[in-house]
Amino acid sequence: MRSKTDPGATADLFADEALQQPPGREQIGEQSYVLRGYALPWVERLLPELRRVLAQSPFRQMVTPGGFTMSAALSSCGELGWTTDPTGYRYSAIDPNNQQPWPPMPEALRQLAVMAAADAGFEDFEPDACLINRYVPGAKMSLHQDKNERRYAAPVVSVSLGLPAIFLFGGHERSDTAQKVSLFHGDVVVWGGVDRLRFHGVMPIKPGTHPVMGPQRINLTFRTAG
Ligand code: MD3
Ligand code: FE
Helix, strand or coil, X not given: CCCCCCCCHHHHHHHHHHHHCCCCEEEEECCEEEECCCCHHHHHHHHHHHHHXXXXXXXXXXXXXXXXXXXXXXXXXXXXXXXXXXXXXXXXXXXXXXXXXXXXXXXXXXXXXXXXXXHCCCCCCXXXXXXXXXXXXXXXXXXXXXXXXXXXXXXXXXXXXXXXXXXXXXXXXXXXXXXXXXXXXXXXXXXXHXXXXXXXXXXXXXXXXXXXXXXXEEEEEEECCC
């Protein structure tokens, strides 16, 4: 080990960091990483599972407590799913559309999320909720914080499928300028630690048709909500 007084220490610090960042991993925050193309080898296994989940709990457009219909449509799988009603947003074990539990989280989805979290430095991720957002061209998600999860120590893992999106990654205040990060089919992003409560959103999806997913973007976000 070198000491801080070693004149080579600074250069080597950067060299070590470079070695810890395999190509394809981009750091976008202190504890946030884009894993480019990470989900690509999983897509063929994910899509039939996703189809099963959506047959049981189809996409629906939610109305915010303020009365606005969200442009992204939403479903969930796992022990907990995301719902809105006139009293507010919350996680629920029951899908209000059919009064049944949400579909179980398919094992392939869970494994992908746990592996991605570990590769980004978050061991022992135990997701109990997977939110599934569907964006058609023009759909967006305004800047917001995700604050309804019980514990913020756990990271959030997101998987992007289909049309590209420009992700907005802001700061801890709504007014902080947001950096723009392009997300493509197969990209996985892991957010955790000090970045967990940063404002974020998605710019309106540009018109197009993805060769595998068609004219849409689907985003899976895995969380420990309960
Ligand atoms: C960053 N979804 O569902 S990825 C959401 O692409 C959501 O569908 C976006 O924001 C999408 O809430 C963005 C997921 C994401 C989720 C939670 C985060 C990014 C995050 C929490 C902190 C920082
Ligand atoms: Fe969010």
